[in-house]
Each structure stands twice: as structure tokens, then as C-alpha cells.
Amino acid sequence: MTDLWGRLEETIDELSHVTDIKSAAVVRRDGLVVTHTLPEGVDPKIVAAMTAAIVGTSEMATIQLSQGRFVRAIVESDHGKLLSLGAGEEALLVALVYDDANLGLVLMAMERAAKQVVPGMLRAAESLGNAPLFMRTVVEQGLRKFMLVNLPTFRGSDNATEACDAFTKAADASGLFDGSDSVFQGDADTVHAEIGDRCPYRRVCTVRHDEGLPVHCVRTFVLAEMLRIRLDADFEWKLKRFGRPCQISLTRSHWRKS
Numbered sequence: 001m002t003d004l005w006g007r008l009e010e011t012i013d014e015l016s017h018v019t020d021i022k023s024a025a026v027v028r029r030d031g032l033v034v035t036h037t038l039p040e041g042v043d044p045k046i047v048a049a050m051t052a053a054i055v056g057t058s059e060m061a062t063i064q065l066s067q068g069r070f071v072r073a074i075v076e077s078d079h080g081k082l083l084s085l086g087a088g089e090e091a092l093l094v095a096l097v098y099d100d101a102n103l104g105l106v107l108m109a110m111e112r113a114a115k116q117v118v119p120g121m122l123r124a125a126e127s128l129g130n131a132p133l134f135m136r137t138v139v140e141q142g143l144r145k146f147m148l149v150n151l152p153t154f155r156g157s158d159n160a161t162e163a164c165d166a167f168t169k170a171a172d173a174s175g176l177f178d179g180s181d182s183v184f185q186g187d188a189d190t191v192h193a194e195i196g197d198r199c200p201y202r203r204v205c206t207v208r209h210d211e212g213l214p215v216h217c218v219r220t221f222v223l224a225e226m227l228r229i230r231l232d233a234d235f236e237w238k239l240k241r242f243g244r245p246c247q248i249s250l251t252r253s254h255w256r257k258s
Contacts, residue, residue, distance in 0.1 A: 009035050011116045015093075018109045020101035022080065025094050026087065026117055027051050034091060051084050051094045072107070085110060087117035115203075160227055160235065160252060161186035164193065167226050181245070182219075189252040191235075194245040195219055209242050220248040 015024045016037040025036030027048035036044045054073050062070040072085040081101065084094045093114045097106050157163050161184050168179035181196030199205075201218045208215050217239040224237040227250065234253040241247040 011113050012037055015095065015109055015113045018106065020097050020106050021109070022096040022098060024096070024110075024113075025051075027092050027094065029056070029092060038096075047094065051092055055084050055086065055092055074103075083107070083110065085114060087114040091117050093117060158231060159188045160231065160250065161188070161191045163227060163230055164191050164223050164250070167223070167230075183245075191223070191250040193223075193248050193250075195248065196245045199246070205242060205246075215239060215242050217242075217246065217248060219246075220250065223248075224250055 026034040031049040031052035033044045033048045058073045059070040075082040165184045172179040178198040220237045224235045235250040
């Protein structure tokens with residue numbers, strides 16, 4: 001566990017030493033701090049909460065204005081700039097840079113660091129034995145926000161297979177992710193799907209697969225959470241095969257609340 005968090009801290013420390021970057025932080029999308037190199041006198045909790053709010057409202061504005069996928073937020077001030085961008089669905093990367101910074105080089109460094117954050121956070125959560133719980137925490141908030149904004153156009157069905165297909169098409173149309181190579185079959189209670197190479201999480205999953213680690217399919221989990229929110233029902237999800245394409249299944253649980 002110490003080694004895993006050490007890798008995250010090393011990633012953010014290396015980013016902070018890039019020329020033109022004053023300090024940096026990794027925060028969760030729900031506004032909690034993961035790790036940071038912020039200077040003394042700056043409350044990391046406030047920075048994390050503000051970053052989550054800035055990115056969250058920017059993402060919603062981008063969707064509402066039909067401008068495709070949100071890329072990054074830049075806040076300019078008299079003495080510098082605050083750059084925020086997503087590190088997968090789980091986290092945000094924020095950097096405080098000098099006013100005359102070379103934004104091209106800074107953004108390249110941030111994008112490299114962001115690619116290391118997602119696997120690092122997942123491994124850290126996995127080492128605690130709660131990777132599924134971690135995924136539910138970070139996915140649910142974003143899903144509820146997406147469905148709130150897109151509910152007028154997302155005509156989800158009570159049929160699980162139809163709901164998954166409608167949600168994926170709505171997400172694709174909004175620029176959330178490319179779902180054009182996803183195929184769904186099944187009925188009201190069971191969904192069988194194939195997800196192709198355009199999945200934004202394929203790189204992370206491939207790295208884990210090649211390292212012999214369990215592959216936690218984020219797309220499958222997102223669909224299960226969407227069904228839980230939309231249909232008020234629990235679905236057991238499974239990655240049946242990792243490959244090209246990946247094969248997944250979701251099955252309505254027979255368990256019911258008393």
C-alpha cells in the first residue's frame with residue numbers, strides 16, 4: 001500500500017518540478033484530496049473542492065452548449081494560471097503555473113502524469129480490497145450529473161438492454177465517450193454486450209491485463225450503476241472476456257429490498 005501511494009506521490013512530485021509549474025495536486029471528482037505539493041498556507045481541501053466544482057460546472061456547460069467532450073479548464077489571474085483536467089473518470093489533476101508559463105509544455109507534462117494517475121488510484125484501492133466500492137463512489141456522482149443534464153434526451157427504457165443501448169448512444173452524442181462500436185443484445189433482465197477498441201479505458205485495462213492483474217471493466221460498472229439509478233434495481237456485472245472486442249454481461253439480481 002505504501003509503495004502504491006508512493007508512486008502517486010512520486011508522479012505529482014515530478015510534475016511539480018516541471019519548469020513553469022509552481023505546485024500540483026491529484027483530487028477526486030467528489031472534491032477529496034488524494035495527494036499534493038501545494039505550499040504551506042494553502043488548504044488542499046479547499047483547492048480540491050474548488051477544482052471539482054470548476055471542472056464539474058465546466059463539463060456541464062460544455063454538454064449544454066453541445067461543444068463535445070470537455071478537455072480542460074484554465075483560470076487566469078494576475079499572478080498565474082490554474083489548470084485542471086480529468087485523469088480518467090476517477091480523478092482530476094490540477095496545476096498552479098506561472099503567468100508566463102509555456103502552456104504547451106505544461107499541458108504535455110500534465111497529460112503524461114494523468115495517464116499514470118488512473119492505474120495508480122485503482123491499484124491503491126485494490127490493495128485495500130475495495131476496488132468495486134471505490135469505483136462506485138467515483139462513478140455514481142458523474143453518472144447522476146450526466147443523467148440530470150441529459151434526461152430530456154436520454155429516453156431510457158425499463159428494459160435493461162434497451163436502457164444500456166440508449167444510455168451509450170446519449171453518452172456518445174454528448175461527447176462523454178465514443179460508444180459507436182458497442183453492441184447490445186439481451187432482454188429486460190440480462191444484457192450481453194461487446195465493447196470495441198474505442199473504449200477510453202482500453203489502455204488502462206490492457207496494462208493491467210499484460211501485468212497479470214485483474215481487469216476491472218469501468219464501462220461495465222458504469223452500465224450497472226446507470227441501471228441501478230435508472231431502474232432502481234441491482235445488476236450483477238461480469239467481464240466475460242478481455243479482448244477485441246471485450247465481452248461483458250449484466251444480470252438483474254433476484255435480491256430485493258424488504
